[in-house]
Amino acid sequence: MTPLLLSVAVSSGGALRLWLRAGFGRGIGLWRAAAYAAGWLALAAALLSPLHWLGERLFTLHMVEHEIVMVISAPLLVLARPAGAFAWALPAGLRRPVLQVGRVWPLRRGWAFLTVPLVATLVHGLAIWIWHMPPLFDATVQHVGIHRLQHLSFLLSALLFWWALIRRCGPGPAALHVVVTMMHTGLLTVWL
Structure with missing residues (x-):
C-alpha cells in the first residue's frame, strides 16, 4: 500500500x-x-x-x-x-x-535495448512463464514477499512491454506482439 x-x-x-x-x-x-x-x-x-x-x-x-x-x-x-x-x-x-540521470549513456543504451518491441515482448513473456512454473508459483502462495515480487515483476515487465508497443512500434507490428502474447499466455493457461 x-x-x-x-x-x-x-x-x-x-x-x-x-x-x-x-x-x-x-x-x-x-x-x-x-x-x-x-x-x-x-x-x-x-x-x-x-x-x-x-x-x-x-x-x-x-x-x-x-x-x-x-x-x-x-x-x-x-x-x-x-x-x-x-x-x-x-x-x-x-x-x-x-x-x-536518464541521459547517462549506459542507462540510455539499456533502455533503448529493453524497449525494442521484440525484446520487451520476450522479457514480459519470460516473466509470465517463469512465475507460473510450479516451484515459483507455490512459493508465491506461501510467502508474501515472493508474492509481492511476482506482482512487481508482472507490473514492470508489462510497463516495458506496453511502452515498447505504444512508443516504439507501429500499429500493425504492435498488434502482432499482442497476438503473440495472447497465444503464448493461452498455451500457459492450457498447461496450467
Whole structure:
C-alpha cells in the first residue's frame, strides 16, 4: 500500500505544482492525468481490494488480478507518461540532475535495448512463464514477499512491454506482439 500511496501523492503533487505555475491542464494534459488516475485505480483495485483477498483463495480470481495489473493498469500508466509529474514533485534544484540521470549513456543504451518491441515482448513473456512454473508459483502462495515480487515483476515487465508497443512500434507490428502474447499466455493457461 505504501508504494501505491507514495506514487499517487508524488504524481498528484507534481501535476498540481506544474498546473499552479503554468495553468490548469498545461504541461500535463488532463487526459494524461486521467489515464494515470485510471491506471493507478486499476492497480489499487487489483492489489488492495477484496479481489486480492479472494485471489489468494480462488485461482481464477488470482489470474484476474494479474490481468488487471498487466493488461489494464500498465498500458494506462504508459499512456499517462507520469515522469513529468514525478519530476515536478521534486524541488526545483533536483529536477534537472534527476532527469539527466536518464541521459547517462549506459542507462540510455539499456533502455533503448529493453524497449525494442521484440525484446520487451520476450522479457514480459519470460516473466509470465517463469512465475507460473510450479516451484515459483507455490512459493508465491506461501510467502508474501515472493508474492509481492511476482506482482512487481508482472507490473514492470508489462510497463516495458506496453511502452515498447505504444512508443516504439507501429500499429500493425504492435498488434502482432499482442497476438503473440495472447497465444503464448493461452498455451500457459492450457498447461496450467
